[in-house]
Amino acid sequence: SLVKKKTKTLGLLIPDIRNSFFSMLAKEVEDECHKMGWTMILCNTGDQHHRDLEYIDVLASKNVDGVIYCMASDTTLEKFQEVHELLQIYKLPFIMIDRTYDLKNVHAAKIDNRLGGFLATEHLISLGHSKIACITGPMNLMDTQARLSGYKDALEKHGIVFDQSLIYHGNYQMSGGVHGITELKQQEFTAVFAFNDLMAFGAYKALKQMKKKIPEDVSLVGYDDIVFSEMLEVPLTTIRQPIGKAGKLAVRFIIEYIDDPSSAEEVPMLSPKLIKRDSTMKRK
Template identity: 40%
Template sequence: MKITIKDIAAAVGVSPATVSLVLNNRPSRIAEETKERIKKTAEELGYKPNSAAVLLKTQRSYTLGLLIPEICNDYYGKYAKGMEDACQAKGWSTFFCTTNNNPEKERQYIETLHAKNVDGLSIVTTPSNQSGLFSGNRDLILSYGIPMVQMDMTDYHKPANAVISDHFKGGYMATRHLLSLGHTRIAFITGPQFLEGSSSRLRGCQQAMSDAGIPWNPSLVFEGNYSYESGYAAIDSLISQKFTAVFAFNDLMAYGVYNSLEKYNLHIPDDVSVVGYDDNFTSAIINPPLTTVYQPIYEMGKTAAEILIHAAEQPDTEPVVKEFDLQLIVRKSTRDIR
């Protein structure tokens, strides 16, 4: 049975009008003791305010939306969990929408979330090659007046909030690690190069090679799409290049590398060293455990939600870009060949 203001009033012994004044935080001369009794009784009875009524009075829904390419990938799941936990801590709710890398589906979700009066929306960078359409969807979000946080991209043509990692540093660290172990023929399996995170990683790799005095070899670069399948296919494409190490720009592609190398009877790390990126849960338990660049994805999702909640409460807030540091996690998939 749904608990109403009248039920609370009857339990406390006051009028429904008094309960309404207290629960809506309206100015009154009601004694503090009575206010506490009303709030405690409302909590004990499990009172939930009508969401439509709250929206009508405040013009806010206390909900945030998240658009992600897929939910099964641990990378996106961590981000979603961070947003959800931050929202719950503030008494807010979240809507999660999976676009499957389809810009039209993403646009439909934006329109749906707008109709549901979300107070903010986070959009995660996608490996789709239809980047222009996705940029148009970001325009649509802002045209609706919805605060937006982009995940892992700052190249949008309008000022917007963003949570990003220092991917140049990540690419540099991973490459320097392999160089320090004596590897000079390193295969690089990138993400789509129109994505800011992927192109920044590649620049970091190039800088590390340059600092070591090793010429850059484009024939050792394969542009993937962050999927397991593209990591697997990359080895087929690069196998003739006689590399001794592979740096895959995410862990999913690294898993594809693992299985593809096995097909060629090449063992990790005895024959080929492998480095991934993200530090997914599986990376610590596969055989051998994967050396990878850790991204604080959960913290990024949490921060995105906090930025959006603040923007909803303070509409005149200037857009912010929050950059997160990265860490190289060295496990058993790389070895010294010097």
């Protein structure tokens, strides 16, 4: 018949299975699929766009009914268009999650990154910090850009001039935090805002090696609130992202959409939250 038989299977593409931010996402997506009587196929892309494309071929050959897609960080708008076209060729409905593009007809489950960047930075400013080093993620990702805009919003609100020499572009891995501190150590700063917890861990290690005390010498804020962040010797102040909730909503959306595209309601943007722990304190 012309009607495609459902396999009740979703594919989930994540960039880095070692980062527990994405394991949390995978766990919640799997749980929600299970609840609905569906199955999830997990694809770890190693944060490489060409593997996003390879996995979409694989998922199509396994007749999945839909895809939940978190982009690799080397994805540009043009590269995203390749993925989009491939999904269209296979007639595969999809929803983006976490890393997204604001495009017409592209569904997404997102968390407000501009707000997250603002909350982290304003927290440091409220503690008297004005020289705030910033270790970003890859800048081709919209979510990284939004976090940086939030950082700038907070500086501007409090009359602090933005200083490009305090910015280092990292990779959302621990090594990015280490390299960030090594590169920035010539600069004067009393606080560091790392755009994810893994890079905050790297920064933490590098600062310790330089005999800098956290938080007495340098306050440190991360982003994500992954499971180990509160387990550090100095528990990490960070921005908690409701990624599990975003994952659940993405599953419900795509299953509804597969059933009836006109009745599925778009997923509302979720808000991140500041979690204050011991890695930040009043500037001395």
